[in-house]
Amino acid sequence: NVGVARAEIKQGxxxxxxMKNAKEKKIGIALKAVDKGIFVAFVWQDSPAxxxxxxxxxxxxxxxxxxxxxxxxxxxxxxxxxxxxAHVKLAVRDRPFERTVTVVKDSENHIGFLFKKGTxxxxxxxxxxxxxxxxxxxxxxxxxxxxxxGLKDEDVLKIIQESPRSVTITIMPKFIYDHMIKSIGFGSLxxxxxxxxxxx
Amino acid sequence: NVGVARAEIKQGxxxxxxMKNAKEKKIGIALKAVDKGIFVAFVWQDSPAxxxxxxxxxxxxxxxxxxxxxxxxxxxxxxxxxxxxAHVKLAVRDRPFERTVTVVKDSENHIGFLFKKGTxxxxxxxxxxxxxxxxxxxxxxxxxxxxxxGLKDEDVLKIIQESPRSVTITIMPKFIYDHMIKSIGFGSLxxxxxxxxxxx
Numbered sequence: 018n019v020g021v022a023r024a025e026i027k028q029g030x031x032x033x034x035x036m037k038n039a040k041e042k043k044i045g046i047a048l049k050a051v052d053k054g055i056f057v058a059f060v061w062q063d064s065p066a067x068x069x070x071x072x073x074x075x076x077x078x079x080x081x082x083x084x085x086x087x088x089x090x091x092x093x094x095x096x097x098x099x100x101x102x103a104h105v106k107l108a109v110r111d112r113p114f115e116r117t118v119t120v121v122k123d124s125e126n127h128i129g130f131l132f133k134k135g136t137x138x139x140x141x142x143x144x145x146x147x148x149x150x151x152x153x154x155x156x157x158x159x160x161x162x163x164x165x166x167g168l169k170d171e172d173v174l175k176i177i178q179e180s181p182r183s184v185t186i187t188i189m190p191k192f193i194y195d196h197m198i199k200s201i202g203f204g205s206l207x208x209x210x211x212x213x214x215x216x217x
Numbered sequence: 218n219v220g221v222a223r224a225e226i227k228q229g230x231x232x233x234x235x236m237k238n239a240k241e242k243k244i245g246i247a248l249k250a251v252d253k254g255i256f257v258a259f260v261w262q263d264s265p266a267x268x269x270x271x272x273x274x275x276x277x278x279x280x281x282x283x284x285x286x287x288x289x290x291x292x293x294x295x296x297x298x299x300x301x302x303a304h305v306k307l308a309v310r311d312r313p314f315e316r317t318v319t320v321v322k323d324s325e326n327h328i329g330f331l332f333k334k335g336t337x338x339x340x341x342x343x344x345x346x347x348x349x350x351x352x353x354x355x356x357x358x359x360x361x362x363x364x365x366x367g368l369k370d371e372d373v374l375k376i377i378q379e380s381p382r383s384v385t386i387t388i389m390p391k392f393i394y395d396h397m398i399k400s401i402g403f404g405s406l407x408x409x410x411x412x413x414x415x416x417x
C-alpha cells in the first residue's frame with residue numbers, strides 16, 4: 018500500500034544534508050521548541066528542506082553536529098543561519114508526536130469521521146475509523162503521507178475523496194499541534210506550506 | 218537488545234483471549250475513556266489480563282466482537298462483566314499514546330535525565346538522553362518494557378541502575394497520563410499494578 022509506505026513513521030535517527038537556496042540563503046523551515054526539544058513547525062514548499070524530505074513534526078536533534086536539546090527556537094534558527102550555505106546537516110527523529118491509522122472508506126466513499134479546521138470531532142458508528150480506534154481531539158497532519166496542515170477542510174476532504182479506498186491518516190494530539198503552530202506566524206505562512214506527496 | 222524488544226510498540230491490531238479468574242470472575246483491568254476511545258488504565262498483577270500481556274496504555278477496540286468507540290468506561294466494564302467467564306476476547310491496539318527512546322547510561326551509570334513522580338523534569342546536557350531527543354513533561358511508563366507506573370521514584374531509579382547500559386524508556390505525554398489515571402482510584406490500586414517483565 019503506497020499510502021501506508023508514504024506515511025510510515027520510521028524508528029531511529031536520520032541525517033539530513035542540505036544546501037541553502039541561492040537567493041535567500043535559507044533551507045525553508047520554521048522551528049518550535051516543545052518540552053526542551055526542537056520541532057519542525059513549517060516546511061516551505063519547493064525549499065531545500067521540502068526537497069530533502071523534512072516534514073512538519075520532525076524533531077531536530079542536532080544542527081551541524083551540535084545537540085539542540087534545551088535550546089529556544091530562536092537559538093536553533095540562528096544556528097542554521099550561521100551554518101555554511103553549502104552544508105546544513107540536521108540529525109532528525111521522524112515525527113515523534115504523530116502516529117498513523119489506516120481506515121477503509123465505505124461503499125459511499127465516506128471516511129467515517131468528521132473534522133473541523135483539521136481536528137477530528139466525531140467518529141461515525143459502524144465505520145472502519147471507529148473500529149480501528151481513531152480518536153477525537155486529534156489533528157489531521159497527513160493523508161496517505163501528504164501533509165495537509167494549513168489546507169481548508171474542503172480541500173482535505175477532496176484529497177480523502179480522491180484517495181484509494183484504504184486511507185492512511187497521520188494524527189497528533191490537538192493540544193500538541195496547537196502548541197507547535199503557536200507563535201510562528203502560521204496564519205500568514207500556511208499558504209506556502211509544503212503539501213507535496215512524499216517520495217518512497 | 219532484549220529491552221528494545223520487550224518495549225517494542227507493535228503496529229496493527231491484535232486479538233487477546235482470556236478466561237476470568239475462578240474466584241472473582243475478573244480479568245483484572247481498569248478502563249478509561251479518552252477522546253472516544255477505551256484505554257487500559259490499570260492491570261492487576263498475576264491477573265488473566267497480566268498473563269495475556271495486556272499493558273497500561275493499550276487501546277481496547279472491541280469486546281467480544283462489539284466495537285467500543287464512543288463508549289464510557291463504565292459501559293466497557295459492564296460488557297466485560299457480561300461476557301462469558303470462559304471467553305473474554307478483546308481487540309487491542311498496542312499503546313497508541315506511547316513511544317520508546319533508547320538511551321545509553323554514561324560511565325558513571327547516569328541516565329541523563331531527572332524525574333519526579335515519574336515525570337521527566339530535566340535533561341542533562343551532553344548525555345545520550347539529551348542527544349536522542351528525550352522530552353520533559355513526559356511520563357515514564359516502562360523501563361526496558363517493564364511497567365513502572367505507580368512505583369516510587371527510588372524504585373524506578375533502582376531498575377534503571379540495574380539495567381544494562383542501553384536503556385529503553387517508554388514515555389507518554391504527561392497530560393494524557395494524568396487524564397488516564399484520573400478517577401480510577403489509582404492511589405489505592407497502584408500497589409497491585411502489574412510490574413512484571415514482559416515475555417518476548
